[in-house]
Amino acid sequence: MTREARRAPEARVRWFGLWDSYFVICYLVTTGLVFTSAVPQTARLIAIGALTLIVPWYAGIGRPLMLRHESDRRNGFFVGGLFALFGLATAVDLTSAFALFAIVPMLMMSLAVRPAVVAAVLGNLLPVTMLWLQGGATAPLMLFVLLASLLGIALSVLLGLWIKRVVRQNREHAELIEELRRNREQVARLSHQAGISAERERLAREIHDTLAQSLTSIISLVQAADAEVEGAPAVARKHLALVGRMATESLAEARAFVADRTPASLQESSLAQALRRQADGLAAQTGLLARFAVEGDERPLPMAVNVVLLRAAQEAGTNVRKHADARAVDLVLRYGEGQVGLRVTDDGKGFDATEAERGAAEAGPDGGGSGDEGSGFGLRGMAARVAEIGGVLSVVSRRGAGTAVEVKVPLDGAAERPSEPSAPRPETAGRLTEAADDGR
Numbered sequence: 001m002t003r004e005a006r007r008a009p010e011a012r013v014r015w016f017g018l019w020d021s022y023f024v025i026c027y028l029v030t031t032g033l034v035f036t037s038a039v040p041q042t043a044r045l046i047a048i049g050a051l052t053l054i055v056p057w058y059a060g061i062g063r064p065l066m067l068r069h070e071s072d073r074r075n076g077f078f079v080g081g082l083f084a085l086f087g088l089a090t091a092v093d094l095t096s097a098f099a100l101f102a103i104v105p106m107l108m109m110s111l112a113v114r115p116a117v118v119a120a121v122l123g124n125l126l127p128v129t130m131l132w133l134q135g136g137a138t139a140p141l142m143l144f145v146l147l148a149s150l151l152g153i154a155l156s157v158l159l160g161l162w163i164k165r166v167v168r169q170n171r172e173h174a175e176l177i178e179e180l181r182r183n184r185e186q187v188a189r190l191s192h193q194a195g196i197s198a199e200r201e202r203l204a205r206e207i208h209d210t211l212a213q214s215l216t217s218i219i220s221l222v223q224a225a226d227a228e229v230e231g232a233p234a235v236a237r238k239h240l241a242l243v244g245r246m247a248t249e250s251l252a253e254a255r256a257f258v259a260d261r262t263p264a265s266l267q268e269s270s271l272a273q274a275l276r277r278q279a280d281g282l283a284a285q286t287g288l289l290a291r292f293a294v295e296g297d298e299r300p301l302p303m304a305v306n307v308v309l310l311r312a313a314q315e316a317g318t319n320v321r322k323h324a325d326a327r328a329v330d331l332v333l334r335y336g337e338g339q340v341g342l343r344v345t346d347d348g349k350g351f352d353a354t355e356a357e358r359g360a361a362e363a364g365p366d367g368g369g370s371g372d373e374g375s376g377f378g379l380r381g382m383a384a385r386v387a388e389i390g391g392v393l394s395v396v397s398r399r400g401a402g403t404a405v406e407v408k409v410p411l412d413g414a415a416e417r418p419s420e421p422s423a424p425r426p427e428t429a430g431r432l433t434e435a436a437d438d439g440r
């Protein structure tokens with residue numbers, strides 16, 4: 001149970017603990033006054049006995065009703081018994097009227113406002129009524145008792161209203177505490193669910209960008225090796241060597257992924273070197289003409305930016321291999337003023353961006369799709385990664401005119417602004433000659 005959940009009942013019990021102490025003091029003072037009064041001893045014993053019976057009557061019946069803050073027939077039963085015992089004590093010894101200091105608050109806490117005020121007025125009129133019925137009282141004494149009763153009525157009403165207000169405020173406070181507890185539990189539950197969903201999304205992106213892509217490449221290479229094993233064993237061995245290298249890299253990625261560490265390809269090399277290896281691997285796996293270039297002055301980047309750009313290059317390369325039917329692909333890493341960017345272009349068949357967006361929407365959060373380059377989990381996962389570090393992902397494509405995927409990430413909160421790139425330093429890998437410009 002939370003601290004807020006415990007505070008509501010504890011507040012009520014603590015408040016009633018103070019009231020219990022007040023009740024005991026009133027009982028002791030009243031019985032002490034009765035014990036020293038001038039009435040006969042038998043009358044004193046009867047009055048003290050009646051006042052003493054009020055204690056278990058309150059503890060066994062009245063107190064639970066007051067803590068419950070509800071009203072039913074038992075409240076009337078309790079008030080009737082309370083009046084009977086108080087009336088008996090007052091009838092035999094008028095000094096017992098001092099018990100009204102405890103009786104009136106109990107009436108106010110046991111009944112609704114109007115019945116409680118009526119009962120308090122009747123309780124204050126009881127001593128003067130008993131004195132009048134007994135007779136023999138002088139006029140000054142009757143006047144004094146009557147004035148005392150009227151003053152008691154006024155004080156009882158004010159005290160009763162104050163008690164009702166305190167009880168109501170305590171009840172509202174307890175209800176607010178309970179509501180706060182429920183709201184906090186709901187927020188904690190929703191936060192837990194959101195955390196689970198975010199972690200699932202992160203795991204899905206990591207698996208898609210690392211293990212799933214590597215396994216796809218391994219399957220393709222094994223199939224290629226199987227096709228060449230008899231006619232061109234040297235080519236088959238080359239494919240198998242690539243399979244071994246990719247399996248080793250995938251194992252390192254998996255271990256780093258499980259340990260939640262930096263990707264293995266970035267642990268001992270720069271982003272540019274990792275991207276160059278990515279281009280070399282793409283060329284070796286597919287036979288594409290893969291070129292890598294760096295524009296601007298290369299400088300260290302935050303690891304989060306390095307990871308996102310590397311994953312974007314991996315995803316773009318996978319899309320080129322699986323969907324583009326391209327002859328050449330260019331990877332350009334651009335260091336600009338206040339930003340860094342990565343652009344991956346191919347001269348493949350391209351796709352319709354409108355249809356791709358529709359296919360991505362139909363795919364839903366699980367990433368199923370039509371299989372186009374622009375649909376499925378890949379580009380949406382890439383966009384989510386880029387957005388997490390404040391970057392922007394853009395995809396430009398036309399059917400028959402290839403595709404360009406560009407990621408721009410601002411650095412140090414600087415606004416994105418165009419910068420003149422320095423002369424590119426192309427790094428070319430592959431078996432084909434340089435393709436013609438794709439027209440984008």
